[in-house]
Amino acid sequence: GExxxxxxxxxxxxxxxxxxxxxxxxxxxxxxxxxxxxxGAGLQxxxxxxxxxxxKQDQRLTVLLNKKDxxxxxxxxxxxxxxxxxxxxxxxxxxxxxxxxxxxLIIKP
Amino acid sequence: DAGVIQSPRxxxxxxxQEVTLRCKPxxxxxxxxxxxxxxxxxxxxxxxxxxNVPIDDSGMPEDRFSAKMPNASFSTLKIQPSEPRDSxxxxxxxxxxTSGSSYEQYFGPGTRLTVT
Numbered sequence: 001g002e003x004x005x006x007x008x009x010x011x012x013x014x015x016x017x018x019x020x021x022x023x024x025x026x027x028x029x030x031x032x033x034x035x036x037x038x039x040g041a042g043l044q045x046x047x048x049x050x051x052x053x054x055x056k057q058d059q060r061l062t063v064l065l066n067k068k069d070x071x072x073x074x075x076x077x078x079x080x081x082x083x084x085x086x087x088x089x090x091x092x093x094x095x096x097x098x099x100x101x102x103x104x105l106i107i108k109p
Numbered sequence: 110d111a112g113v114i115q116s117p118r119x120x121x122x123x124x125x126q127e128v129t130l131r132c133k134p135x136x137x138x139x140x141x142x143x144x145x146x147x148x149x150x151x152x153x154x155x156x157x158x159x160x161n162v163p164i165d166d167s168g169m170p171e172d173r174f175s176a177k178m179p180n181a182s183f184s185t186l187k188i189q190p191s192e193p194r195d196s197x198x199x200x201x202x203x204x205x206x207t208s209g210s211s212y213e214q215y216f217g218p219g220t221r222l223t224v225t
Contacts, residue, residue: 031211042113042200042216043152050211088152092212095140095159099152 006089006100013108018076020103022089027070029091034063034074037086037102046074046087081107113217115201121223127189130220133182134203142214143176143186144200152200158184170195191224198222 005023012018024032030051035043049056049063049072056063062075072089084107090097114133122128134141143155156166158178166176173192178184188195198221202214 031213033213035216042218043202045213045215048211048213095157095164095212096154097212097214101151 004089004091004098004100006087006103008101009104009106011106011108012079014079014081016079018074018079018083018105020074020076020087020089020105022072022074022100024070024072024089024091025098026091026093027067029093031092032063032065032072033090033092033097034061034072035088035090037088039085043088076105079105079107081109083107113201113203113215115199115217115220117220118218119221119223121225122191123225124192125190126224127187128191128195128222128224130186130199130201130222132184132186132201132217134184134201135215136182138203138205138215139181140204140214141178141184142202142204143184144202145197146200146219147197155186155199188222191222193224196222196224 031048033048034046036046037043047058047061049065060077064073076083086102086104088102089100116131139160141158145153155168156176157164161178174188176186198219200216200219202216204212204214
Protein backbone atom coordinates (compact mmCIF):
# COMPACT_ATOMS: atom_id res chain seq x y z
CA GLY A 1 0.00 0.00 0.00
CA GLU A 2 0.87 3.66 -0.16
CA UNK A 3 0.30 4.48 3.47
CA UNK A 4 2.53 4.38 6.51
CA UNK A 5 0.28 2.78 9.09
CA UNK A 6 0.11 3.16 12.86
CA UNK A 7 -2.47 2.39 15.50
CA UNK A 8 -4.26 5.56 16.58
CA UNK A 9 -4.06 4.98 20.35
CA UNK A 10 -1.93 3.17 22.92
CA UNK A 11 -2.69 3.17 26.64
CA UNK A 12 -0.04 2.09 29.17
CA UNK A 13 0.48 2.35 32.91
CA UNK A 14 3.07 4.73 34.26
CA UNK A 15 6.33 2.84 34.76
CA UNK A 16 5.54 0.17 32.16
CA UNK A 17 7.15 -0.03 28.73
CA UNK A 18 5.32 1.40 25.72
CA UNK A 19 5.73 -0.16 22.30
CA UNK A 20 4.48 1.85 19.34
CA UNK A 21 4.35 0.02 16.03
CA UNK A 22 4.48 1.19 12.45
CA UNK A 23 4.43 -0.47 9.05
CA UNK A 24 5.94 1.38 6.14
CA UNK A 25 5.66 1.05 2.42
CA UNK A 26 9.00 0.91 0.70
CA UNK A 27 11.56 -1.74 1.50
CA UNK A 28 14.22 0.44 -0.12
CA UNK A 29 13.65 3.37 2.26
CA UNK A 30 17.03 4.45 3.60
CA UNK A 31 15.94 6.27 6.73
CA UNK A 32 13.03 5.84 9.10
CA UNK A 33 12.13 8.33 11.79
CA UNK A 34 10.18 8.75 15.00
CA UNK A 35 8.80 12.15 15.94
CA UNK A 36 6.95 13.27 19.07
CA UNK A 37 4.25 15.95 19.15
CA UNK A 38 3.07 17.35 22.45
CA UNK A 39 -0.20 19.32 22.60
CA GLY A 40 0.09 22.71 20.94
CA ALA A 41 3.66 22.11 19.80
CA GLY A 42 5.50 21.21 16.64
CA LEU A 43 6.92 17.81 15.80
CA GLN A 44 10.13 16.99 17.61
CA UNK A 45 12.58 14.50 16.15
CA UNK A 46 13.12 11.71 18.67
CA UNK A 47 15.36 9.38 16.75
CA UNK A 48 15.98 7.85 13.36
CA UNK A 49 17.43 4.61 12.10
CA UNK A 50 19.34 3.85 8.95
CA UNK A 51 18.11 0.89 6.97
CA UNK A 52 21.29 -1.14 7.44
CA UNK A 53 20.61 -1.31 11.18
CA UNK A 54 18.26 -3.63 13.05
CA UNK A 55 18.23 -1.76 16.32
CA LYS A 56 19.13 1.57 17.78
CA GLN A 57 19.07 2.47 21.47
CA ASP A 58 19.11 5.93 22.96
CA GLN A 59 18.55 6.10 26.73
CA ARG A 60 14.93 5.00 27.32
CA LEU A 61 14.20 4.68 23.61
CA THR A 62 14.78 1.55 21.55
CA VAL A 63 14.00 1.39 17.83
CA LEU A 64 13.64 -1.98 16.13
CA LEU A 65 13.58 -2.36 12.37
CA ASN A 66 12.39 -5.45 10.51
CA LYS A 67 13.08 -4.76 6.87
CA LYS A 68 11.62 -8.04 5.68
CA ASP A 69 8.23 -7.20 7.15
CA UNK A 70 8.65 -3.41 6.70
CA UNK A 71 7.93 -3.00 10.39
CA UNK A 72 9.31 -0.35 12.68
CA UNK A 73 8.75 -0.07 16.41
CA UNK A 74 9.57 2.40 19.16
CA UNK A 75 9.91 1.13 22.71
CA UNK A 76 9.85 3.61 25.57
CA UNK A 77 11.09 2.10 28.81
CA UNK A 78 9.72 3.23 32.19
CA UNK A 79 6.98 5.35 30.62
CA UNK A 80 6.41 8.65 32.41
CA UNK A 81 3.58 11.19 32.30
CA UNK A 82 5.84 13.46 30.25
CA UNK A 83 5.83 10.84 27.50
CA UNK A 84 2.15 11.55 26.87
CA UNK A 85 2.06 12.79 23.27
CA UNK A 86 1.37 11.74 19.69
CA UNK A 87 4.15 9.72 18.10
CA UNK A 88 4.63 9.78 14.34
CA UNK A 89 6.70 7.40 12.29
CA UNK A 90 7.94 8.47 8.87
CA UNK A 91 9.94 6.97 6.04
CA UNK A 92 12.18 8.87 3.68
CA UNK A 93 11.19 8.76 0.01
CA UNK A 94 13.41 10.94 -2.21
CA UNK A 95 13.26 14.39 -0.63
CA UNK A 96 10.03 13.74 1.23
CA UNK A 97 9.08 12.13 4.48
CA UNK A 98 5.97 9.95 4.21
CA UNK A 99 4.11 10.19 7.49
CA UNK A 100 1.93 7.90 9.52
CA UNK A 101 -1.24 9.28 11.11
CA UNK A 102 0.32 9.24 14.56
CA UNK A 103 -0.25 7.15 17.70
CA UNK A 104 -1.58 8.92 20.76
CA LEU A 105 0.15 7.55 23.87
CA ILE A 106 -2.08 7.72 26.94
CA ILE A 107 -0.50 7.19 30.35
CA LYS A 108 -2.60 5.70 33.12
CA PRO A 109 -1.55 6.43 36.72
CA ASP B 110 20.69 27.65 17.14
CA ALA B 111 17.20 29.04 17.65
CA GLY B 112 15.58 26.33 15.58
CA VAL B 113 12.93 26.98 12.95
CA ILE B 114 11.08 30.20 13.69
CA GLN B 115 7.49 30.80 12.60
CA SER B 116 5.26 33.82 12.93
CA PRO B 117 2.64 34.55 13.92
CA ARG B 118 1.93 31.73 16.38
CA UNK B 119 -1.79 32.36 16.18
CA UNK B 120 -3.83 34.08 13.51
CA UNK B 121 -7.55 34.73 13.54
CA UNK B 122 -9.01 36.29 10.44
CA UNK B 123 -12.28 36.68 8.64
CA UNK B 124 -13.19 34.82 5.51
CA UNK B 125 -11.96 36.64 2.42
CA GLN B 126 -8.96 38.25 4.08
CA GLU B 127 -5.36 37.68 3.03
CA VAL B 128 -3.17 35.71 5.43
CA THR B 129 0.63 35.58 5.34
CA LEU B 130 2.57 33.05 7.37
CA ARG B 131 6.32 33.43 7.84
CA CYS B 132 9.18 31.03 8.40
CA LYS B 133 12.88 31.33 9.13
CA PRO B 134 14.65 27.98 8.64
CA UNK B 135 17.67 26.78 10.56
CA UNK B 136 20.80 28.48 9.30
CA UNK B 137 22.67 26.30 6.82
CA UNK B 138 19.69 24.13 5.93
CA UNK B 139 18.97 24.10 2.21
CA UNK B 140 15.56 22.40 2.19
CA UNK B 141 12.32 23.94 3.44
CA UNK B 142 8.89 22.36 3.74
CA UNK B 143 5.45 23.80 4.45
CA UNK B 144 2.92 21.42 6.01
CA UNK B 145 -0.69 21.70 7.09
CA UNK B 146 -2.09 19.64 9.97
CA UNK B 147 -5.77 19.01 10.63
CA UNK B 148 -7.62 16.38 12.60
CA UNK B 149 -9.36 15.13 9.48
CA UNK B 150 -6.42 14.93 7.09
CA UNK B 151 -3.42 14.63 9.38
CA UNK B 152 -0.10 16.09 8.23
CA UNK B 153 -0.05 17.16 4.58
CA UNK B 154 2.97 18.42 2.66
CA UNK B 155 2.04 21.60 0.82
CA UNK B 156 5.29 22.61 -0.87
CA UNK B 157 9.00 21.82 -0.83
CA UNK B 158 11.87 24.21 -1.62
CA UNK B 159 15.45 23.21 -2.26
CA UNK B 160 18.09 25.94 -2.43
CA ASN B 161 15.25 28.51 -2.47
CA VAL B 162 13.65 26.95 -5.56
CA PRO B 163 10.17 25.38 -5.37
CA ILE B 164 10.60 21.75 -6.34
CA ASP B 165 7.21 20.26 -5.62
CA ASP B 166 4.04 22.26 -5.04
CA SER B 167 1.62 19.46 -5.87
CA GLY B 168 0.26 19.57 -2.34
CA MET B 169 -0.85 23.20 -2.55
CA PRO B 170 -4.63 22.98 -2.33
CA GLU B 171 -5.56 25.53 -4.98
CA ASP B 172 -4.65 28.86 -6.52
CA ARG B 173 -5.55 30.67 -3.33
CA PHE B 174 -2.34 29.34 -1.82
CA SER B 175 1.09 30.62 -2.81
CA ALA B 176 4.56 30.27 -1.30
CA LYS B 177 7.81 32.09 -1.83
CA MET B 178 11.37 31.77 -0.66
CA PRO B 179 13.22 34.96 -1.66
CA ASN B 180 16.40 33.92 0.16
CA ALA B 181 17.86 31.10 2.22
CA SER B 182 16.64 32.51 5.51
CA PHE B 183 13.02 33.40 4.81
CA SER B 184 9.87 31.90 3.36
CA THR B 185 6.23 32.92 3.25
CA LEU B 186 2.99 31.05 2.72
CA LYS B 187 0.11 33.24 1.59
CA ILE B 188 -3.58 32.45 1.43
CA GLN B 189 -5.75 34.85 -0.51
CA PRO B 190 -8.67 34.91 -0.06
CA SER B 191 -8.87 32.79 3.06
CA GLU B 192 -11.80 30.44 3.71
CA PRO B 193 -13.00 28.71 6.90
CA ARG B 194 -11.80 25.34 5.57
CA ASP B 195 -8.24 26.70 5.62
CA SER B 196 -8.35 26.65 9.42
CA UNK B 197 -5.48 24.40 10.51
CA UNK B 198 -2.02 24.42 12.03
CA UNK B 199 0.61 25.28 9.45
CA UNK B 200 4.13 24.03 10.08
CA UNK B 201 7.38 24.97 8.47
CA UNK B 202 10.27 22.50 8.60
CA UNK B 203 13.84 22.64 7.37
CA UNK B 204 16.41 20.02 6.56
CA UNK B 205 20.02 19.73 5.51
CA UNK B 206 19.56 17.82 2.30
CA THR B 207 23.21 17.29 1.53
CA SER B 208 24.66 13.99 0.45
CA GLY B 209 25.50 11.82 3.41
CA SER B 210 23.06 13.48 5.78
CA SER B 211 20.16 11.70 7.36
CA TYR B 212 17.68 14.22 5.95
CA GLU B 213 15.77 14.63 9.19
CA GLN B 214 13.40 17.55 9.23
CA TYR B 215 13.24 20.07 12.04
CA PHE B 216 9.88 21.65 12.68
CA GLY B 217 8.87 25.08 13.83
CA PRO B 218 6.22 25.56 16.53
CA GLY B 219 3.49 26.11 13.93
CA THR B 220 0.96 28.83 13.19
CA ARG B 221 -2.58 28.07 14.30
CA LEU B 222 -4.87 29.70 11.73
CA THR B 223 -8.55 30.23 12.39
CA VAL B 224 -10.70 31.65 9.61
CA THR B 225 -14.18 32.74 10.72
